[in-house]
Amino acid sequence: MAGDTLITDELRKTIGVAKQSTTIEMEKGMLRQFVDAIGDPNPLWSDEEHAKKSQYGGITFPPGILAASLMGGSGPWLDIPLQRILDGGSEWEFFEPIRPGDVITVVGTIGDLRERQGSVGKMLFIISDIEWKNQKGEVVATGRATLIRY
């Protein structure tokens, strides 16, 4: 059907409006499980004595932690009748280290919606702007994530 678009007026209204906020306690167990899962033996993430002598003055989370789903970096969930999901990619800018014991609040906002005809049918590209802040109100990182629904 010509003229058919996934991006209805109603959906378009979510741009800049639909938000999702989550608070995450950055526990030591989470850090241990993360570095164990990716297989990263860097002592910066596990050895307090070693990490004390580094620029961070103590153990920190690897920056890649922002890739974990539980860090809320995929943006708000849109209720649309497309069942399949693909991760289209992400970009981040890092400002402050994340330490065990930090409480991070992440806010994701729908930044843009795009549509493309793929080999598997219509695909909706949902682009979200993400901001992570710590308990001191410092912006730890910002990011942009693309989620593909089809």
Next chain:
Amino acid sequence: MAKQLYYEDVEVGIDIPTLVKHPTTQQLVKWAGASGDYYQIHYDKDFAIATGLDGIIVHGRLKIAFLVQMLTDWIGDEGKVKKLACQHRGMDLPAVDMKCKGKVTNKYVKDGEHCVECEIWTENPEGRKTAPGTATLVLPSRGK
């Protein structure tokens, strides 16, 4: 850990030491648990096939975490990852080697920070770049 890398050690065009990963299905399960991503295409073969895939695929975000590991291994304790971008351009199957690679594309001093830009990517056994991206790193300088 390798010795500290300095800004002066880096030239445009040099390669970042390759990190080889071998994500088994067991590692995908560990990543699911650690990251909170329980989408079934990463551990349920029947489900993956029903969605049109050839089988289980590696989480795109696990690949990003691997690439960051390659970077933090290289830049040492005093380096920082400042920016990162990564797109998913191909799917990776579990239980084969995945090479995490990178190449320096630019270096400059800005606002007192010694910055290095690189291309980064994961590479499958056929040599295809499945998750290409870019990173900006800040390194210590021997000059100060």
Next chain:
Amino acid sequence: MSEASVMTDELRKQIGVAGEPLVVEMEKGMLRKFVDAIGDPNPLWSDEEHAKKTKYGGITFPPGILAAIMMVGNRPPIEIPLPRGLDGGGEWEFFEPIRPGDTLTIECKIGDLVERQISMGKAIFIYHDTVWKNQKGQVVATSRTYGLKY
């Protein structure tokens, strides 16, 4: 034809040997992940307001947490020349609730080794005795569990 006994004097000497104590921090994230994994919506484990009014006076871990591998402790290494292994089960006794923020010390020793004939041939039953103590020195739970090599 009667098979030779697998049980040796050397193996028998392992009875009573203890593994290194293991210290585990009982973090909130671990609790959330555990009840999510088993699909247990009981508010005792998640709703502070609800849990406050109960005899526990606050959120506690479900007793089943002790079945998680990470709560098993360090078992003394033991070499038994039989290729296959099975978990046999066990018995647990619970004395004190486990709360988020507790630090448990787990001590595990080999309680007994028994050779038995099972339908699949010779088997050695390995009994482990485990004690969980919290940071106040209270015994939280004890167990005798067993597995078999055959």
